[in-house]
Amino acid sequence: MHDAVVVGGGPAGCFFGKLLAERGFNVAILEEHAEIGRPMCCAGIVGAGDIERFGIKSDALVLDKLRRAVVHPPSGEPVEIGRGRTEAVVIDRGEFDRKLAEEAIRAGAELFLRTRCIGVTLEKDGASVDAKSEGKRVKLRAKLVVGADGPTSVVGRRTGLLKSPTEAIKCAQAEIVADIAPGTAEIYLGSGVAPGFFAWAVPAGDACRVGLGTTEGNVREKLLRLLKSRLVSGKVKSRNMIHFTAGIIPESGRRRICGERVLLVGDAAGQVKPLTGGGIYLGLSCAQLAADVATRALEHGPEGRILKEYEDAVKERFGKEFELGTVMRRIFRRMSDKDLDVILKLLSKPDIKELVIKHADFDKHAELLSILIKKGPGLLAKFGARKLAEYLRRMFKSYTRPIPRAKA
Ligand SMILES: Cc1cc2nc3c(=O)[nH]c(=O)nc-3n(C[C@H](O)[C@H](O)[C@H](O)COP(=O)(O)OP(=O)(O)OC[C@H]3O[C@@H](n4cnc5c(N)ncnc54)[C@H](O)[C@@H]3O)c2cc1C
Incomplete structure (x- = not known):
């Protein structure tokens, strides 16, 4: 036995x-x-130093070091987020x-x-x-x-x-030859690209990994559409794929x-x-x-x-x-493209950017999320996004209401 x-x-x-x-x-x-x-x-993205924490030597496994994320809202200008240091690495999974x-x-x-x-x-x-x-x-x-x-x-x-x-998020990913700037993770948001989740493109050595997760529809078709879209097509060197896989992420x-x-x-x-x-x-x-x-x-x-x-x-x-991650995930799933546009636009405001830069951690999201729950609606209201601020306030309240104690 x-x-x-x-x-x-x-x-x-x-x-x-x-x-x-x-x-x-x-x-x-x-x-x-x-x-x-x-x-x-x-996609093989892990926090900088994570692998070593488990006693695994990472030198031969790291394909790229990510220093910034460029987030593409459903419409409007992309927003760059970074602190000038390696936040995560892309590994040979x-x-x-x-x-x-x-x-x-x-x-x-x-x-x-x-x-x-x-x-x-x-x-x-x-x-x-x-x-x-x-x-x-x-x-x-x-x-x-x-x-x-x-x-x-x-x-x-x-x-x-x-x-x-x-419950699960359906995913597909292609390894292709493309021009994604080294050190950069591109993130794509919006119902037209990846309803219920997001899409990504990261450098991975000589190739790039372009992937997508969604809670709706045919994920393979959505990924092929993304590869042909104005967001990615200019970076793609060849439509030939080195590798294509599909999988799921559990909620x-x-x-x-x-x-x-x-x-x-x-x-x-x-x-x-x-x-x-x-x-x-x-x-x-x-x-x-x-x-x-x-x-x-x-x-x-x-x-x-x-x-x-x-x-x-x-x-x-x-x-x-x-x-806290689950609360935010539920709120994210209910957000409209317009809400996402507003939030991304506000990320370039110094007060909000500072808050994110100060409290963000690649692996531990709870600290930033609890600060956002406390201060987010107020900041949104301050910058004129009153409707969204009110909506978030209501959502936070309904999701974070303490569970009543059972009667003895
Ligand atoms: C598209 C995509 C991108 C992702 N990107 C990232 C990322 O960038 N960073 C990150 O941290 N996570 C990422 N993830 C999530 C990550 O891949 C998983 O969390 C991770 O693989 C979980 O490891 P695991 O060992 O629990 O399960 P798995 O890696 O799924 O391993 C399970 C193993 O069990 C085997 N198995 C299943 N059923 C049986 C059976 N009946 N009998 C015998 N063997 C069986 C399978 O063949 C498999 O080898 C991504 C997931 C997807 C789908």
């Missing part, structure tokens, strides 16, 4: 597997694909995943490729994981099962933690992330930044918290009570980020 079977050989699963194997536990990682890191559907898998194996984890989990049964004294490997049925037993199998997690659904269908929200003998990490647990969908930093951070709790559970018996500490640890460390 394994101490832990991890389903999914993405960053969250491999990092969790590595940490547990390093502590002497017997870990198996199952990955349905024939290779780690492929197919890859990710496939290589990053392979590096994490290599480290997990080095630490002693077993990696089973082409092995797709098709079922999980939680039992009194362990758990059974049913899988298909090269056409054959295999069964693994473990004290603990970890679902690191992405937004539609089979482990989550089969153990009842995840109710389907889950980060309230998901149950642990139960008796089972934990979810990464996208499977909805651990993405609500506003941007970035999940690499959060996935690895939460995998670390999960590994600490799993270690205690395996040492003292995998009781639900111990695993519940994982939920508490995630809440304590990232609860505010998820909560």
